[in-house]
Amino acid sequence: MRTTNRLFAALFAAFCGTAAAQTYPVHSIEIIVPYSAGGSVDVMARAFSRELADILSTQVVVNNRDGAGGTIGVAAVANARPDGHIVLFSPSSPLTQAPYLMGRVPYQPDSITPICQIFENPFVIAVRKESPIQSLKELLDQARAQPGKLSYGHAGPGSVPHLATANLAKSSNVSFNEIAFRGDAQVIPQLLGGHVDFGALGVSSVVGKDLRILAVYGDKRLPGLPDVPAITEFGIKHAVIARNGLYVNRGVAQATRDKLEQACRTATEKTEFQTAASQLYQQVSYLNSATFAARLAGDHDTNRALIQSLGLLKTGN
Structure with a gap:
């Protein structure tokens, strides 16, 4: 009798999971972005x-839950009801970098399940048009002459631009005065207003503004910015890849995750x-759930080693 009951329970659970996937979504979907509005x-x-709403025939609402290097928004998804109606749209940095830079984050990285990679976000080093700094070489020369004086803004501790600029400083034997914000959108006015000397920013946050781009954090130039050198052209290793994708709470049923992955x-x-991505100088790069998860696993090891080499490793999570 117990065996029969267990079999019935398993069949019932499978039926419920399939039924949930067939009806999913049953109401609107909330996309949580863990950075401020207006950023890349x-x-x-x-x-x-907009595309997801059309594909799944439901309303999709974007909600910005910024702060603490993206970890506040990730925690909201980690603690959400696991029915697939609250999803995370985020760089991988709160999962693969923040735990090593911050020591303690309000979730376990494995409490979030990757659905798909969507795009890779190029980051750049930018100054005001009025800045006397005309090139990355001039910026580094000034930093050597005045250690710790040049200030820069980034999107928060554990973000790709934060880590990439720390790597730039170490590789070039210079020091900067770093100032963390809650996303690119908060860095831009500080940069335009002359309150910071340069910004490490997503390229889409920079183009079209009164800024001069000095270099791209990457191993090649961007098609839309052919005159801007890649960081590797200065002998600096391209340290981190800005993977951006969709995630859900790990308790979401597999059938629902599969439907989201296909969407x-x-x-x-x-x-x-x-077209929208191209206009923002973003590189669409879809990866399915399994491949994305494998890349993230590799990033954990790579980023931890890099963070440790930069002297920024913290433990305690």
Whole structure:
């Protein structure tokens, strides 16, 4: 009798999971962006949400839950009801970098399950047009002459631009005065106002503004900015990859995750989304759940080693 009951329970659970996937979504979907409105991740999330709403025939709302290097927004998804109606649209940095830079984050990295990679976000070093600094070489020369004086803004502790600029400083034997903000959108006015000397920012936050781009954090130049050198052209290793994707609470049923994964792939293939990404100088790069998870696992090891080499490793989580 007990065996029969266990079999019935298993069949019932499987039936419920399948039924949930067939009806999913049963109401609107909330996309949590763990950075402030107006930044590159937020803009891409809104472009993606329009496609997702069309594919899944439901309302999709973007909610910015910024702060603490993206960890506040991630925690909201980690603690959400696991029905797939609250999802995370985020860089991987709160998962693969923040735990090593901050020592303690309000979630376990494995409490979030990757659905798909959507795009890779190029970051740049930018100054005001009025700045006397005309090139990355001049910036580094000034930093050597005045250690710790040049200030820069980044999107928060554990973010890709934070880690990339720390790597730049160490590799060039210079020091900067770093100032953390809650996203690119908060860095821009400080940079334009002359309150920081340069910014490490997502390229889509910079283009079209009264800023001069000195270099791209990457191993090649961007098609839309062919005159801007890549950081590797200065002998600096490209330290981190800014993977951006969709995630859910790990308790979400597999069938629901599969439906979201397929919707994600369809959205990234839409001409409208690819055009929007191109206009923002973003690189659409879809990866399915399994491949994305494998890349993230590798990033954990790579980022921990890099953070430790920079003397920034903290433990305690």
